[in-house]
Amino acid sequence: MTTxxxxxxxxxRTVKETPAEKRDLRLSRAxxxxxxxxxxxxxxxxxxxxxxxxxxxxxxxxxxxQEFVWFANYVTxxxxxxxxxxxxxxxxxxxxxxxxxxxxGLGIALLLDRKFHGQALARTLLIxxxxxxxxxxxxxxxxxxxxxxxxxxxxxxxLVGIPEISWNTDLPLVTIIMVLTWQYTPFMMLxxxxxxxxxxxxxLEAASVDGAGPIRTFVSMTLPHLRQYIEIAALLGSIMLLxxxxxxxxxxxxxxxxxxxxxxLYERAFVGLEVGEAAAxxxxxxxxxxIVASVALRTLFQIFATDGDK
Amino acid sequence: MRxxxxxxxxxxxxxxTASVLVLSACAGAGGSGGGDSGGKVTLTLATVNxxxxxxxxxxxxxxxxxNPDITIKFVQMEENDLRDSVTKDVAxxxxxxxxxxxxxxxxxxxxxxxxxxxxTSLAGDDxxxxxxxxxxxxxxxxxxxxxxxxxxxxxESSFLMYNKDMFAAAGITMPDNPTWDEVASxxxxxxxxxxxxxxxxxxxxxxxxxxxxxxxVQTFGGNWYNEDWEAEVDSPEFTEATQxxxxxxxxxxxxxxxxxxxxxxxxxxxxxxxxxxxxATSAAGSLEDAASPVAGKVGYVHAPVKETAESGWLWSWxxxxxxxxxxxxxxxxxxxxATSKEYQQLVGTELGWSRxxxxxxxxxxxLPEYQEAASAFAGITNDVMNSVNxxxxxxxxxxxxxxxxxxxxxxxxxGNQVSQDLADVFAGRSExxxxxxxxxxxxxKAGDKQK
Numbered sequence: 001m002t003t004x005x006x007x008x009x010x011x012x013r014t015v016k017e018t019p020a021e022k023r024d025l026r027l028s029r030a031x032x033x034x035x036x037x038x039x040x041x042x043x044x045x046x047x048x049x050x051x052x053x054x055x056x057x058x059x060x061x062x063x064x065x066q067e068f069v070w071f072a073n074y075v076t077x078x079x080x081x082x083x084x085x086x087x088x089x090x091x092x093x094x095x096x097x098x099x100x101x102x103x104x105g106l107g108i109a110l111l112l113d114r115k116f117h118g119q120a121l122a123r124t125l126l127i128x129x130x131x132x133x134x135x136x137x138x139x140x141x142x143x144x145x146x147x148x149x150x151x152x153x154x155x156x157x158x159l160v161g162i163p164e165i166s167w168n169t170d171l172p173l174v175t176i177i178m179v180l181t182w183q184y185t186p187f188m189m190l191x192x193x194x195x196x197x198x199x200x201x202x203x204l205e206a207a208s209v210d211g212a213g214p215i216r217t218f219v220s221m222t223l224p225h226l227r228q229y230i231e232i233a234a235l236l237g238s239i240m241l242l243x244x245x246x247x248x249x250x251x252x253x254x255x256x257x258x259x260x261x262x263x264x265l266y267e268r269a270f271v272g273l274e275v276g277e278a279a280a281x282x283x284x285x286x287x288x289x290x291i292v293a294s295v296a297l298r299t300l301f302q303i304f305a306t307d308g309d310k
Numbered sequence: 311m312r313x314x315x316x317x318x319x320x321x322x323x324x325x326x327t328a329s330v331l332v333l334s335a336c337a338g339a340g341g342s343g344g345g346d347s348g349g350k351v352t353l354t355l356a357t358v359n360x361x362x363x364x365x366x367x368x369x370x371x372x373x374x375x376x377n378p379d380i381t382i383k384f385v386q387m388e389e390n391d392l393r394d395s396v397t398k399d400v401a402x403x404x405x406x407x408x409x410x411x412x413x414x415x416x417x418x419x420x421x422x423x424x425x426x427x428x429x430t431s432l433a434g435d436d437x438x439x440x441x442x443x444x445x446x447x448x449x450x451x452x453x454x455x456x457x458x459x460x461x462x463x464x465x466e467s468s469f470l471m472y473n474k475d476m477f478a479a480a481g482i483t484m485p486d487n488p489t490w491d492e493v494a495s496x497x498x499x500x501x502x503x504x505x506x507x508x509x510x511x512x513x514x515x516x517x518x519x520x521x522x523x524x525x526x527v528q529t530f531g532g533n534w535y536n537e538d539w540e541a542e543v544d545s546p547e548f549t550e551a552t553q554x555x556x557x558x559x560x561x562x563x564x565x566x567x568x569x570x571x572x573x574x575x576x577x578x579x580x581x582x583x584x585x586x587x588x589x590a591t592s593a594a595g596s597l598e599d600a601a602s603p604v605a606g607k608v609g610y611v612h613a614p615v616k617e618t619a620e621s622g623w624l625w626s627w628x629x630x631x632x633x634x635x636x637x638x639x640x641x642x643x644x645x646x647x648a649t650s651k652e653y654q655q656l657v658g659t660e661l662g663w664s665r666x667x668x669x670x671x672x673x674x675x676x677l678p679e680y681q682e683a684a685s686a687f688a689g690i691t692n693d694v695m696n697s698v699n700x701x702x703x704x705x706x707x708x709x710x711x712x713x714x715x716x717x718x719x720x721x722x723x724x725g726n727q728v729s730q731d732l733a734d735v736f737a738g739r740s741e742x743x744x745x746x747x748x749x750x751x752x753x754x755k756a757g758d759k760q761k
Contacts, residue, residue, distance in 0.1 A: 060401045061419055061719030062759075148565035149578050166566035169512075169737045253514040255568055255733035270394050272723035 047286075054279035061273055073280035082264060083281070087288060090260040092173070094241040097180035098234055104181065105188025105233070106226075112189070113196040123193075130186040134246035141179050142168075142251050172256035179247045184240075188233045195229030196222070235297065242289060261285045351640045352381045356396050357411040358627060359386040362464050362667045366648055369656055373647050380640050389517075400425045405634035408641045412460055414451045414626045418710070418717040421459040427631040430458045432642050439646050443671050448626045451700045451711050461649045465626035465669030466592040467613075467694045468525060468714075474609045476500055476585045490526065490554065490614045493586065497562035500585035508586040509575035510559050512567030514733050516715065516725025521623060522588055523729075524714045525613060527551040528704035529621040534716045534724075534753060537707050539760040541753035543728070544746045553742055556735055568733045580604050588613065590625070591694060594687035595664065610690045617705050622694045623714035624703075626669065654680075669695055709760070720756035727752060 057069040077083050112123055129137065145153050146167040154164040167175045199222060207217045245262045252258045254267065265285060269278035357363045367384045374381060385407070387395060392411065399406045400420065412420065420426050433441040441449075441458070445465055452460045470493065472484055482496055497507030511519050527533065532547030542548060559567045564578055572589060579587040580602050587593070598605050613621040629648060631641045647653060651673055657666050663683035666674060668691060674680055675692040684691075703713040710717045715725070728749040734740040 059719055060397050061423070063401055063423055142569070146569075147574075148569065149574075149581070149583055164565060166568075166737075169566050169568040169733070172568070172733075172737075252568070253730065253733075255514055255730050256737060256739060259730075267723075267726065270390065271726045273397065273719065274723075 050279045050282055053275055054283050056276040056279075058275040059273055060275060069276070073276045074284065076277055077280050077284050082259075083284070085257070086259050086261050086264045087292070089173075089257050090242065090262075091292060093176055093180065093244070093258065093260060094238055096177050097184060097241055098237045100177070100181040101184040101188045101237065102192075102230060102234055104185040105190075106192050106230070108185065108189045109192040109196055112193055126189060127186045129183050130190075132183070134183065134244075135250060137183055138179060138247040138250040141175075141182075141247070146175065146251075168252055168255075172252040172258050175251060176247055176258050179251070180241060180244060184237055188237060191229050191233040191236075192226060195226045199225050238293065238297065242293070261289070350379050350381065351637050352383055353408040353637060353640055353644055354383045354385060354406060355409040355411075355644070356385050356387065356392060356399075356407045358389050358392050360627070362627075362665075363411070365657060365661055365665055365667075366463075369653075369660060372656060372660075373644065376647075377640075377643060380643065382644060400632050400634065403634050405632075405636065407632060408635040408637050409645055410630055410632055411463070412628050412630050414448065414462075414465075414624065414628060414712065415715045415717060415721070417452050417460045417628060417630065418454050418712070419719055420630070421454040421457070425632055425634075426459045427633055427635075427638060428457045428459060429461060429631070429642070429645075430456075433458060433461060433646070436646060439650060440673075443651070443673050444649075445626075445670060445672060445695050447624055447695065447698050447700050448670070451624060451626070452628060453711075460628035460630035461645060462626040462628050462670040463649055464592075464667035465624070465695065466590045467622035467624055467669070467691070467698055468522065468589060469591055469613050469622060469690060469694050470586060470588050470611050471579065471593065471597065472586045472609050472611070473579075473582065473584070473604065474607050475582075476505070477609070484609060484611055487612045488614045490529070490616050493588075493614045494554070494558050494562070497558060497586060501562040504583065506564040506578065506584040507562030508558065508588065509564045509570065509578050509584040510555065510567075510588055511571050511575060512559060512563075512733070512736055513569065513571035513574070514726065514729040515571070516722050516729065518571045519729040519732065520725045521590075521625075521714050523552065523555055525621050525623050525703070526555050528713070529614075529616045529618045530554070531617045531705040533704045533706065533708055534721075535708065535710075535757050535760075537709055539709055539757040541750050541757045543753045544743075544750040549742065549746055552732070552746065556732070556742070559736065567736050591622075591687070591691045592668065594691070595668070595684070598664075598684070598686050606686070608686065610687050612690075612694060618703070620694075620697050620699065621703075622698045624695075624698050624700050624712070625714065672696075718756055718760055720752075720759070724749065724752045724756060 054073055055068060055070060056066060057072065058066045108126060112119070112126070132140070143150070145151050148154060148164060148166055158164060165171065203221060204217060207221050212220065243262050244260060245266065248254060248258050248260060248263045249266070254263050259267075261281075265278060265281050268274050268281050272278070357366075363386065367386070370382045370384070393413075393416070396407065396410045396412070398404070400410070417426070433439055444462060448462045448465045449458065452458060452462065470488060477484055477500075480500055482499065484496075485492065493508065499507070501507035511522050513519060524534070527548050530547050530551035532545055532551050533542055536542055564570055564575070564584060570578070572593070575584070575587055575589060576593055576596060578584045580597055582604055594608075594610060596602065597608050615621045629645045631638060631645060635641050649670065651671065654666050654671065654674055654677070658677070658679055663677070663679040666677070666680050668674060668684075672692070675688055681688050698713060700711050700713050702708060715721055728745065731740065731745040731748065735742050735745055
């Protein structure tokens with residue numbers, strides 16, 4: 001309905017545009033220019049500078065050897081053997097964490113979407129992990145929960161007779177995904193809960209009058225209604241998780257398949273001090289991220305897309 | 311119609327990701343340099359956020375009172391940030407800092423790049439400064455072609471710490487100069503379900519795992535490079551030493567080795583959950599602190615050896631003056647104050663004798679008040695610091711001066727990558743031989759640039 005109206009309005013505007021309206025349009029476009037210029041300067045000039053640096057061979061500690069090397073750094077990126085594993089790590093960590101936190105978020109949101117005593121308190125407590133700073137969260141996990149000496153988790157496992165686990169040594173990938181899922185579940189929960197609360201009670205009532213059980217109602221009514229919310233939650237979550245850095249730097253240090261692109265970039269720039277190579281990694285990362293993100297997200301959305309609605 | 315909102319959203323994501331990555335790649339350094347204003351000078355000092363440096367900041371009023379024309383501005387940073395920020399500033403001739411705190415690893419590299427002012431005559435001509443009192447091995451490590459480019463603020467070596475109660479209970483006597491074979495057998499004897507026989511760093515990083523491991527490699531007869539800058543990472547000695555280290559940790563060491571660095575081992579050992587710990591001499595200060603549960607129960611002996619007589623490492627945090635500083639004289643006035651004997655007296659009387667920066671001057675160990683405050687470890691620290699040989703720590707001669715690191719720009723990177731791969735060996739995900747082979751290739755590439 002609303003899309004139809006909007007389309008109609010748009011059609012009308014293009015058909016008959018008076019000169020006065022045209023002038024208005026020109027003025028409003030002119031007013032946008034300064035903002036556009038500023039944002040171009042802020043985003044594109046650094047990018048161009050990065051491209052320039054990526055064509056240089058420049059180690060900060062070897063100032064005498066700085067020279068223009070065309071695409072040698074890009075050759076290093078693709079033949080060095082670090083890039084592809086790192087890309088896979090990024091996709092695995094981001095993908096798994098997003099899917100898991102959406103699932104957990106959905107579950108918790110369903111539980112919270114009802115009236116009970118202390119609801120506000122429960123909601124606040126459940127949101128807390130997302131409000132903790134990432135570095136602080138990683139430190140809490142490292143020291144209080146996973147530490148082999150004083151950590152709570154190994155102690156708890158010991159109570160039920162499971163031998164202690166060296167998390168960072170033996171299961172680095174699981175460790176990182178665990179921390180990220182813990183941290184992003186509340187975020188997903190918030191968005192999905194908003195979706196649940198916007199669902200009209202009448203529709204659910206009608207469904208139950210028509211004889212649908214709770215499972216049928218959830219699958220046929222609630223889930224399609226939530227689709228948009230889940231999509232936006234997954235989208236925002238992926239954007240944030242693609243840049244994840246703190247838990248990797250604090251806990252696993254890029255070992256055992258946890259060297260994501262952002263950590264690799266950090267290493268090239270600040271440990272290797274190879275400015276040119278790091279810039280080349282940055283440029284390639286931007287391009288590849290856009291491609292991978294488009295493909296991955298489109299596939300993700302197609303899973304949720306059901307025919308007939310909207 | 312179906313795909314268009316999706317496509318728009320995807321494009322939006324692309325743009326957002328791109329701009330975030332680009333912006334984060336360009337995080338630059340800001341800040342300002344101090345300028346002259348009517349004869350008054352403001353010196354900007356870049357320093358690492360260690361307790362000793364914080365003590366220095368709390369005492370700067372005393373310096374400013376004696377030198378009314380000079381004001382000191384402290385910029386404290388975490389170690390890695392400091393390295394990055396100062397390197398960038400000095401490499402790009404930024405001139406932001408008048409005095410910089412540099413590790414002993416960087417001093418020869420920076421001096422080679424002509425970034426640091428020569429302090430030889432400034433320090434040598436000042437009789438009160440007593441340059442000969444500075445720890446000889448450290449002075450050696452900070453000297454390039456007979457010129458001194460930095461002066462130590464504090465220094466450390468490494469030694470073996472052991473829990474005397476546990477050794478007495480097991481009826482073992484620790485020799486003053488243990489060998490690695492002895493240490494390994496004690497560790498296996500003392501290992502129980504709750505206590506580690508020994509704590510050894512396993513956290514990836516050239517300054518974490520490779521600080522102790524390089525000394526083990528060197529005393530086993532291996533090294534990163536031979537005299538002609540040919541890499542020796544896949545040599546039998548390097549392999550044997552690394553295999554020994556990993557096996558020892560697996561059999562008798564702490565759980566979760568990849569998590570354990572200096573801080574983690576300090577925790578484990580000070581709670582009485584490890585029988586031995588091989589690490590920096592500076593750890594003793596924390597272990598003997600009044601709040602430490604093991605205070606008074608720890609024994610200290612020389613670093614374990616195999617083929618060499620000594621195996622302690624050598625590290626110091628130093629003050630240097632970049633050539634780009636416009637206030638060279640004022641900077642030296644401050645540097646000489648902060649590394650002087652008077653400063654040590656000042657720390658002792660103002661803040662307590664146990665907080666005197668250790669390992670920089672020999673005279674520190676002659677102060678009766680310091681000897682008393684640090685009675686458990688002052689003697690052995692002085693002993694170890696004076697007996698290590700940074701010119702040839704291993705069995706064979708090496709083309710650089712320094713223990714525990716190689717003074718070439720690429721070493722941080724090589725050490726970091728090899729130690730990350732070793733984490734996989736600790737976990738059993740990959741084989742040692744393959745890891746050292748790829749380490750050899752990395753090291754050879756860097757070595758070729760040195761020839």
